[in-house]
Amino acid sequence: MKTCLVVDDSSVVRKIARRILEEIGFAVIEAEDGEQALEACKKSLPEAILLDWNMPVMDGYDFLGRLRRMPGGEEPKVVFCTTENDIDHISRALNAGANEYIMKPFDKDIVSAKFQEVGLIDQSMSPASA
Template sequence: MPRTCLVVDDSRVVRKVARRILEANGFAVSEAADGQQALESCRASLPDCVLLDWNMPVMDGLTFLKSLRAEFGHDNPPVVFCTTENDMAHIEAAIANGAQEYIMKPFDEDILTSKFAQVGLL
């Protein structure tokens, strides 16, 4: 049975690119366009991991991460941020609130798969 990954990003293009890379690496992928949709998706069926954008409408990535951790615990599921926010304050806030890794956009297959490997997902 393939591992599942929830890709959370308000950009359809980013979701499509991430889906293509993850499916090529054996993941079953679901998508959400904002943090609220993602939280509802996790409540319905918790994925094995989450690839998460920061800046989204309705609920941003950090708010989603805090809600996810409050409901499901500090380490489950693993969360990898994937965002244009590249300053240390954002990275530190993500890690402090339970993200396992942080990827800068734009990303490619090598970057994504190496970060997933670092957190034990590949």
């Protein structure tokens, strides 16, 4: 089973993301900020990371830069999941190594589609084909 690290300072967002990700076949690990997320990645790199931008301690952008510099840190597929929707934020995230970008609020269809686009799930697992 693939693992997804959900990094968000909102317990509600983490709970919603966990429910969606478990429905599409992922084991879920949670972190409240980038620092906790880095510690989790040092223990075991997940296949996927659903990453918020604005968090205390260490934001998603700083976390992403540090992740990509870690040994093996280029491997996880990172999907930014944030309310930041201006083109500057999106291009900064993608240039820093994010694989995709989704807006809050999100639902199962959106998460499934983005995870499919980056190769984390195959088409047979997407809601449209179910």
